[in-house]
Amino acid sequence: MAEAFSLQKVLETFRSSLSENKEVYIKYYIAGWQELVSFMNSLGSVFSFISKDVVSKIQIMENFLSAETGSHYITIQSMVNYELENELVDLTKRGSHPESGCRTLLRLHRALHWLELFLERLRTSTEDGKTSIMCSDAYNESLAHHHPWLIRKTVGVAFCALPGRDTFFDVMNAGDHMQVVALLGESLPLIAEVYQITEDLYAKNGLLDLP
Numbered sequence: 364m365a366e367a368f369s370l371q372k373v374l375e376t377f378r379s380s381l382s383e384n385k386e387v388y389i390k391y392y393i394a395g396w397q398e399l400v401s402f403m404n405s406l407g408s409v410f411s412f413i414s415k416d417v418v419s420k421i422q423i424m425e426n427f428l429s430a431e432t433g434s435h436y437i438t439i440q441s442m443v444n445y446e447l448e449n450e451l452v453d454l455t456k457r458g459s460h461p462e463s464g465c466r467t468l469l470r471l472h473r474a475l476h477w478l479e480l481f482l483e484r485l486r487t488s489t490e491d492g493k494t495s496i497m498c499s500d501a502y503n504e505s506l507a508h509h510h511p512w513l514i515r516k517t518v519g520v521a522f523c524a525l526p527g528r529d530t531f532f533d534v535m536n537a538g539d540h541m542q543v544v545a546l547l548g549e550s551l552p553l554i555a556e557v558y559q560i561t562e563d564l565y566a567k568n569g570l571l572d573l574p
């Protein structure tokens with residue numbers, strides 16, 4: 364049987380994703396996402412259209428890693444260099460490289476920003492806090508800017524099906540509520556750092572709007 368989700372595991376995988384010289388290992392980055400997918404699956408099938416999209420993006424990245432050219436995909440930095448130098452990225456409109464590593468990872472990267480905003484809301488919320496509101500506020504501040512109307516509407520409906528704050532804390536499987544809050548406090552700077560390193564790298568290379 365698969366091991367149960369735990370917030371601690373998410374923290375550990377994102378911690379492992381940072382190299383000494385602050386590069387981001389793709390292997391651990393996608394392992395972190397895989398953990399989050401198992402969390403989402405435990406919330407019920409309303410979220411399966413979201414987790415399916417994440418799973419397909421994880422799969423694209425895994426395929427790059429296991430291909431002959433996999434050594435170029437060790438870190439996000441090496442991937443960006445390799446794909447740009449070899450013109451493997453569609454920069455302005457989708458063409459011959461519709462599923463480059465750079466554009467696929469960008470989608471996960473934007474979602475990581477949502478996660479950061481949402482977990483910060485959850486961490487600082489009070490007992491009567493509504494997860495659906497925390498989720499949609501975080502979404503409207505981040506991912507929503509990149510999604511068309513129909514997706515925004517569908518996502519809005521899914522948010523209403525989110526369990527309450529207590530269930531959320533329990534599913535995180537990290538002890539009592541105070542322990543979860545403490546672990547969130549430990550995890551968030553790490554997630555924020557991984558996010559910021561990627562953001563700076565993409566900005567420097569003009570990759571933030573890849574189609």
Ligand SMILES: CCCCCCCCCCCCC/C=C/[C@@H](O)[C@H](COP(=O)(O)O)NC(=O)CCCCCCCCCCCCCCC
Binds near residue numbers: 402502525
């Ligand atoms: C916890 C409940 C889950 C709430 C999820 C909120 C985020 C909403 C994301 C909605 C994505 C809708 C599906 C469609 C996506 C794609 O169109 C779109 C664009 O891709 P394309 O350019 O290839 O077409 N894809 C994306 O933007 C990537 C979306 C990735 C969503 C990741 C959501 C992760 C949720 C993780 C939950 C963890 C909760 C916290 C636990 C500690």
